[in-house]
Amino acid sequence: MKKIVLTGGGTAGHVTPNIALIPALKKEGYEIHYIGTYDGMERSMIESLGINYIGISSGKLRRYKSVKNLTDPLRVLKGFGESLKILKRLKPDVVFSKGGFVTVPVVFAAKTCKIPTIIHESDMSPGLANKLCIPKADYVLANFPEALEKLPKNKGILSGTPIREELFEGDREKGLRFCGFSGDKPVLLVVGGSLGASAVNEAVRNILPKLTERFDVVHLCGKGKAKEEYKDVKGYVQFEYVSEEMKDIFKITDIALSRAGANAICELLALRIPNVLIPLSAKASRGDQILNADSFKKQGFSEVLYEEDITEEGLLDIILRTYENRQEYIDNMKNSPQKDAINIIMELIKKLTKSD
Template identity: 60%
Template sequence: MKKIVLTGGGTAGHVTPNIALMPELKKEGYEIFYIGSHNGIERKLIEEYKIPYYGISSGKLRRYFDLKNFTDPFRVVKGLFDAKKLMKQLKPDVVFSKGGFVSVPVVMAAKKCGIPAIIHESDMTPGLANKLAIPSAYKVCCNFPETVQYLPEGKAVLTGSPIRKELFEGNRLNGLDFCHFSINRPVILIIGGSLGSVAINNAVRHILPDLLKKYQVIHLCGKGNLDPSLEHVEGYVQFEYIKKELSDLMDAADIVISRAGANAICELLALKKPAILIPLPAASSRGDQILNAQSFKKQGFSYLLKEEDMTDESLMQAIEYVFGHKSEYIEAMGKSPMNDAISVIINLINEAAESKAGKR
C-alpha cells in the first residue's frame, strides 16, 4: 500500500484542504498519516477522522519582537529531528503540506530522507513558512495565476484549493427552510470568517432596513457577535457559527459578502457564488487578502470593496451591482481552470510517489 504524510497547522485554513483530499487519497489506495504540532488546532480537527496523528515540536518564526523568539528556534530544530525520525519510521512515498510553521521541519526532513514533498500555497505571495519550505519541495500548488512569478521555475502548478466534498451537497430548499425564508425573495449570505468581522457586521446591520425591502439576509457574524435586538426581524437570521448546515446555506445564497481569505474565496469559486469581497486591511494583516481579492476581481469572479471605502452607500451599490450581474460572474467562474483542484493535486501526488518508486 502507498503511504502519504499530510502536514499543516496553526489555523483551520492549514488543515481543511488536507481533509478535503482524504476521501480521494483513500480511493487511490493511500495509507494516510498526519504530522502536526502537539497541541495545535490541527490535532483536534484530524482526530475525528481516525487518521494516525503524530505531534512534533513546533515554533513560530516572527518578524516582530517577542521573548519566544529566543526559544522557538530550538523548538524548530527539535521539530526537524522529530520529523526526520518519523520519516524513517513511517517510510511515506510522498508528503503533502498545507503550510503553517509546523510543516517546515516536515518538508525539510522529507527532502533529507529522499521523499518528494508537495506544498500548497493558498495566498497570492508565499508566507514565511512556505518560503522556508519551498527549496525542499518537489512541486508547489497555488491558487492564483500571479503566484507563479514568485515561485522557482518548474515547481509551480496552478491548481486551486481542495474543497470539502460536503460543500457541494447543499440543498437550497433545506437552507431556506432552516432560516424560515421565502423561496420568492433573493438571499444574501454574509461570512466574516470564524471570528466574524466587526466592520462587516456593523456595516450590514446599519443598512439592514433597506436590504430587507428586497433581500433576505443570512448573517454568520462570529462568536460573541450576535445582536439580541435583531432576533425576531423577519427576513434576517444570525448565527455565531454554522457547520452542519453550511452547505445548505451556501446553496440558498444568491450572492455572498465575505472577507478574502484564500480558502474562503476558493470555496466561493468552486460553488460559483458571485461575491463582494471586503479584504482585511493591510494594517491588520500582511496584505494577502487585498491581493487575493484584486486577483479575483481581475479574473471577473468577484467584486472588490475595500474596507476603508465601505460606506452605507458603497455597500448598497456593490450589492445591487453584483446581484444585477450575477450571470456574468457565474459564467466567468465556470471557465476557471481551478474548478477541479482535487483531481489535479491527486495526479501530482501520484506522480511524486511514482518518482520516488522509480529511484528505489
C-alpha cells in the same frame, strides 16, 4: 501499503484543501496521517473525519515584535524533533503540505528523512512558512499563475486549488431549515474568513435593518464573535463557524459578502455565487487578499470594497447593485477556465509514491 502524511493548519484555509484531497487519496488506497499543532483548529476538523491526527509542538512565525519571539523558536525546534520521530516511524511515501507555521518543522524533517515533499501555495505570493519550506520541497503547487512566476522554475506547477467535492452537493431544504429561513427572500451569506473579521461583522451589523428588508442574512462571524443582542433579529442568523452545514448554506446563497481568502473565493467561483469581497487590508497582512480580490474583479467574478472605504450607504449600495446584476457575474464565472486541481495533485502524488 501506500502512505501519505498531510500537514497544514493555523486557519481553516490551510486545512480545507487537504480535506478536499482525502476522498481521492482513500480511493487510491493511501493510508493517511495528519500532522498539525496540538490544539489548533485543524485538530477537530481532521479528527472528525476519522483520520489519524498527530499533534506537534509549534511556534508562530511572526513578522512583528513579541516576547513570544524568544520562546517560539524553541517550540519549532521541539516540533522538528517530534516530526523526525513521527516520520521515521511512519515512513510515508510522500508529505503534502498546505502551509501555515506548523508545516515548517514537518517539511524540514521530511527533507532530512529524504521523503519527497509537495507544498501548495493558495495565494498570489508565498506565505512566510512556505517561503521557508520552498528550498526543502520537491514540488511547489500554485493556485494562481502569478505565484508560479515567483517560484523556482524546476519546482513550480500550476494546479489550482483543491475544493471539497461535498460543497457541490448541498441541500436547499436542509440549508433553509438550519438557518430558519422560509426561502421567500434571497439569501445573503456574510463570511469573514475562517477566523471571522471584526471589520466586516461590524459593518454588516450596522446596516442590518436595511439588509433584512431585502435579504435573509446568514452570518458566519468567527469564533467568539457572535453577539447576544442580534440573536432575535428577524431574517438574521449568526454562526461562529460551521462545518458540514457549509455546503447547504452555499446552496441557499444568492449573493455573498466575503473576505478574500484564496479558498473562500475559489469556492465562490466554483459554485458560481455572485459576491462582494472585502479584502483583509495590507496593514494587517502581506496584502495578498487585495491582489486576490483585484484579480477576481478584473475577471468579472466579483465586486470589491476596500476596508478603508466602507461606509454604511456604500456597503448597502454595492451589495444591492451586485445582486441586481447577478446574472452577469454568474455568466463570467461559467466561462472561466478552471483547473482540475484534485487530479493534477493526485497524479503528482502517485508519481512520487514508491511503495504499493
